[in-house]
Amino acid sequence: MTTAPWRDPALPAAARVDDLLSRMTLEEKTAQLYGVWVGAASDGEGVAPHQHDMTADHDWDELITLGLGQLTRSFGTAPVDPALGAQALARAQRRITAAGRFGIPAVAHEECLAGFTAWQATAYPVPLAWGATFNPPLVEEMARRIGQDLRSAGVHQGLAPVLDVVRDPRWGRVEETVGEDPYLVGTIGAAYVRGLESAGVIATLKHFAGYASSAGARNLAPVRAGIRELADVTLPPFEMALREGGARSVMAAYNETDGVPASADPALLTELLREQWGFTGTVVADYFGIGFLQTLHRVAGSPAEAAHTALAAGIDVELPTVKCYGTPLVEAVRSGGIQEELVDRAARRVLLQKCELGLLDEDWTPEPAAARIDLDSPANRALARRVAEESVVLLDNPDGVLPLPPDARIAVVGPRAADALAMLGCYSFPSHVLTHHPEVPMGIEIPTVLEALRAELPDAKVTFAEGCGVLDPDPAGFEEAVARASEADVCLAVLGDRAGLFGRGTSGEGCDVTDLRLPGVQGDLLDALVATGVPVVLVLLTGRPYALGRWDGRLAAVVQAFFPGEEGGPAVVGVLSGRVNPSGRLPVSVPRVPGGQPWTYLQPPLGLAGEVSNLDPTPMYAFGHGRSYTSFAWDSVDAGEAEIGTDGSYDVSVTVRNTGERAGAEVVQLYLHDPVASVTRPDVRLIGYQRVELAAGEASRVTFRFHTDLSSFTDRSGRRVVEPGVLELRLAASSADVRHTVRLELAGPVRELGADRRLRCVTEVSAPE
Numbered sequence: 001m002t003t004a005p006w007r008d009p010a011l012p013a014a015a016r017v018d019d020l021l022s023r024m025t026l027e028e029k030t031a032q033l034y035g036v037w038v039g040a041a042s043d044g045e046g047v048a049p050h051q052h053d054m055t056a057d058h059d060w061d062e063l064i065t066l067g068l069g070q071l072t073r074s075f076g077t078a079p080v081d082p083a084l085g086a087q088a089l090a091r092a093q094r095r096i097t098a099a100g101r102f103g104i105p106a107v108a109h110e111e112c113l114a115g116f117t118a119w120q121a122t123a124y125p126v127p128l129a130w131g132a133t134f135n136p137p138l139v140e141e142m143a144r145r146i147g148q149d150l151r152s153a154g155v156h157q158g159l160a161p162v163l164d165v166v167r168d169p170r171w172g173r174v175e176e177t178v179g180e181d182p183y184l185v186g187t188i189g190a191a192y193v194r195g196l197e198s199a200g201v202i203a204t205l206k207h208f209a210g211y212a213s214s215a216g217a218r219n220l221a222p223v224r225a226g227i228r229e230l231a232d233v234t235l236p237p238f239e240m241a242l243r244e245g246g247a248r249s250v251m252a253a254y255n256e257t258d259g260v261p262a263s264a265d266p267a268l269l270t271e272l273l274r275e276q277w278g279f280t281g282t283v284v285a286d287y288f289g290i291g292f293l294q295t296l297h298r299v300a301g302s303p304a305e306a307a308h309t310a311l312a313a314g315i316d317v318e319l320p321t322v323k324c325y326g327t328p329l330v331e332a333v334r335s336g337g338i339q340e341e342l343v344d345r346a347a348r349r350v351l352l353q354k355c356e357l358g359l360l361d362e363d364w365t366p367e368p369a370a371a372r373i374d375l376d377s378p379a380n381r382a383l384a385r386r387v388a389e390e391s392v393v394l395l396d397n398p399d400g401v402l403p404l405p406p407d408a409r410i411a412v413v414g415p416r417a418a419d420a421l422a423m424l425g426c427y428s429f430p431s432h433v434l435t436h437h438p439e440v441p442m443g444i445e446i447p448t449v450l451e452a453l454r455a456e457l458p459d460a461k462v463t464f465a466e467g468c469g470v471l472d473p474d475p476a477g478f479e480e481a482v483a484r485a486s487e488a489d490v491c492l493a494v495l496g497d498r499a500g501l502f503g504r505g506t507s508g509e510g511c512d513v514t515d516l517r518l519p520g521v522q523g524d525l526l527d528a529l530v531a532t533g534v535p536v537v538l539v540l541l542t543g544r545p546y547a548l549g550r551w552d553g554r555l556a557a558v559v560q561a562f563f564p565g566e567e568g569g570p571a572v573v574g575v576l577s578g579r580v581n582p583s584g585r586l587p588v589s590v591p592r593v594p595g596g597q598p599w600t601y602l603q604p605p606l607g608l609a610g611e612v613s614n615l616d617p618t619p620m621y622a623f624g625h626g627r628s629y630t631s632f633a634w635d636s637v638d639a640g641e642a643e644i645g646t647d648g649s650y651d652v653s654v655t656v657r658n659t660g661e662r663a664g665a666e667v668v669q670l671y672l673h674d675p676v677a678s679v680t681r682p683d684v685r686l687i688g689y690q691r692v693e694l695a696a697g698e699a700s701r702v703t704f705r706f707h708t709d710l711s712s713f714t715d716r717s718g719r720r721v722v723e724p725g726v727l728e729l730r731l732a733a734s735s736a737d738v739r740h741t742v743r744l745e746l747a748g749p750v751r752e753l754g755a756d757r758r759l760r761c762v763t764e765v766s767a768p769e
Contacts, residue, residue, distance in 0.1 A: 004019065004020075006360060007360065009361055016355055017355060020360070027330055028100070032068075032350045033325045034069050034317065034319075034322035035071060036321050037073065037320045058322065070108070070317060071106045072109060073110055073111065075116070078437065080118075080119060086154050086373055089153070093154070093366035105366060107359070109155065109159060113162065113427040114425050114427055114428055123423070123430070124142055124383075124387060125391050125564045125565040126175045126425035126543065126563040126565070127162055127175070128179065128543065128562040129562040130142075130188050130192070132390075133387060133390040134689055136191035139188050140194050141195060141383065142383055144198050145195075151199055151200055154366060157202040160196070161192040162176045162207065163186070163189045163205055163237040163238050164206075165180060165212060167225075168212075170514065171214065172219055172512040172543075175543030175544065179587025179588050180601065181587070182233050182234075182237050187689075189245070190241045191245070193245025197248065202247075204249040205241050206286065207251060207255075208238060208252055208253055208268070209234050209253055211253040213257075217513075219509060219510045220254045248353065250282075250284070252284070252289055252313075253289075263286075263293055263315055266314060269313045283314050283316050285310065287319055291306060291323050294306045304328040307324040307332065311338070384567045390583055391564060391584045392575045393584035394558075394575065395548075395590065396621075397557040397627055401535050401556040401557050402576060404457065404460070404577055408460050409490075410453065411491040411492070411534070412464045413529060414467055414539075415466055415522065417450045417464060422448065422494075422498070423564055426507065426508025428563075430446075431499045431500065431505075435500070447570055452570045456570070463488065464484070467525045470520055475524060485536070488534055492576070495525070495539070495540060496518075497541065536556055537555070537557040538551070540560045544588070545590045547590075548590055548621075549591070549593050585667045585669075586734070589619035590619055592619060622736035623686075626734075628664045628665070630696070632660075633656070634654050634657075634668075635654070636653075636654065637654045637655075637742075638651065638654075642745070643745040645708070646722045646746050648707075649705060649706060649708070650742075652703070653703040654701075655702075656694065663693070663694065664694065667690070667733070669686060670761060672684065672685055672727060673727070679714075688710075690704075692765060699768045700765050700767070702764075703764045704729075704762075708722045710758065711727055721751060721752050721753065722750070724748055726744070728743055
């Protein structure tokens with residue numbers, strides 16, 4: 001039997017795909033360009049298109065005779081036992097390969113924002129917590145485990161990470177982001193991509209681009225950012241995740257920028273992404289994003305026009321299900337309204353990726369490798385615990401109330417103290433899906449703060465009162481809460497968010513807020529507790545920062561955790577008890593007043609406090625801030641002045657010594673200050689960081705290898721340039737806590753940079769000299 005060239009793994013992928021495309025009909029090629037939303041039956045007996053209010057009814061058996069590009073969320077639509085779900089997915093793949101002429105399987109994709117979004121899968125901390133760790137290798141390890149779990153279930157593509165940079169913390173999806181700084185987002189995001197891709201899973205960067213810069217912090221609102229904000233804040237994390245992470249897919253964003261929807265923008269999806277950056281993977285639509293060109297953006301008059309616009313811009317795959325890239329596209333090509341070359345271009349990219357995944361090989365099999373699939377293994381839980389522990393931020397502890405004495409009388413108060421969902425973001429399976437299935441158990445163990453505290457401090461006398469609900473305006477529970485606090489040595493006020501979707505929570509997709517007050521009457525509850533005179537430790541479990549200036553100087557301590565996942569309860573309590581020495585640092589600023597927003601630390605001079613306005617936007621806790629139970633000294637700095645060329649480099653070193661009595665981790669941060677430039681620049685911006693773990697009395701030398709590429713920015717003509725002049729490199733413990741400054745003079749001509757510019761500040765940790 002002669003094997004067709006496209007089946008021959010010895011041939012180059014491009015030759016195989018060219019051969020295959022030459023054999024396919026128009027209908028078969030377009031079938032590779034869309035997904036179908038499926039739901040695995042809980043008994044593992046079958047997979048059928050999932051019903052959704054924006055999906056059309058399809059005859060599954062007829063549809064798959066043409067082949068199929070993608071299967072959408074067979075695990076993430078309804079609760080299904082992982083092993084049975086894998087069997088059902090394999091059965092669907094066998095039906096697809098048996099029905100089509102070429103026997104090509106579909107790419108199965110799932111959400112994996114904070115772990116595999118599937119029933120009984122590990123719920124890791126949300127991306128904002130990843131940012132708080134300032135630990136890319138740890139995030140990479142987590143992503144690798146997530147990828148391994150996805151592959152064990154037959155999934156090929158993960159819709160993560162989110163690389164949007166926070167521009168307004170009122171936006172509901174802040175919890176899904178890594179933070180408000182593009183360098184932090186890029187380095188952490190690239191690490192996640194490396195981990196996922198190392199497991200053989202396609203990482204999908206989203207949302208490309210500008211989605212988080214929405215006007216008024218409203219979900220899917222217009223973006224009015226200028227070219228420099230897009231070039232210098234929005235785009236660098238994507239560039240880093242592609243170049244340093246190796247991501248093989250990009251998701252086009254919902255938003256429009258200055259009147260042009262991202263899904264209809266060839267300058268973004270083709271000229272920048274492919275021609276300048278050299279991306280060769282697939283671009284997928286955000287769910288229903290192509291149809292939205294007609295229904296929401298109104299730049300297309302029909303599904304066929306939407307298909308044409310998106311294809312021409314550079315979107316290869318319609319998700320989550322077929323609407324525009326099916327019959328409307330085929331008919332428009334047949335009538336001459338759309339060039340078939342556009343279909344061929346997208347189909348080639350899709351098939352090349354399937355070839356990379358082995359889906360064109362004759363020996364490919366959909367069967368899961370193991371009969372038993374454990375998506376929440378002890379190793380997963382241990383890693384989830386470590387990420388959670390490193391992400392908890394001790395914001396303040398002025399009088400040393402923390403750690404708590406092991407035999408203390410502790411009143412635990414607040415709506416987040418005894419609710420397992422307080423640990424989870426909106427894309428965790430319990431918050432995302434199980435709310436529609438109240439009869440189904442959680443599927444994973446999630447200790448609450450109250451449960452973890454009682455387990456951690458068995459000799460303590462712990463009482464509890466909820467006080468109020470997350471959003472419930474009724475203060476009827478205040479009286480009991482105040483009574484419990486009055487009887488205690490210390491009160492833990494456990495407050496924060498409830499994740500949800502489209503208004504069904506206080507944080508999450510479509511859960512935007514008008515200001516940054518604590519939700520509901522939680523602020524009033526905190527006032528009542530503080531009025532008792534008992535020391536109050538505020539514990540925040542949130543998806544965004546909230547304004548805390550109202551309680552400045554009135555709290556015994558403040559602990560911030562950003563939806564820390566299934567092991568978040570023990571992690572937070574570990575910080576409270578002292579078992580864990582806190583090392584998290586803020587990936588977003590914490591505001592002082594709820595209306596002094598929108599604000600992030602990346603402000604030019606006019607964005608800072610000054611005499612031109614009575615409003616002071618200075619945050620209460622700066623980006624990068626976090627305290628420890630030990631102390632650190634920074635000395636032996638290579639400080640002073642130096643002159644280098646505009647294409648030069650300079651090493652900045654500092655010795656960090658743990659001067660306390662216990663082990664701890666310091667995060668050394670390097671910021672750039674550009675006193676004079678041809679366009680206004682942020683007063684400071686992060687260009688490097690290094691987490692350093694030190695035993696008591698131990699010291700390490702941290703060296704940042706600064707290159708002038710890291711000082712580049714977009715000038716008035718749209719070029720990325722390095723300009724001559726003075727720069728300051730600031731070694732700091734936060735954006736507002738500068739320890740040492742190095743002054744550099746850049747000499748030489750203005751230098752224009754290309755796509756090969758250096759994106760990362762290389763760091764080294766060594767023994768002190």
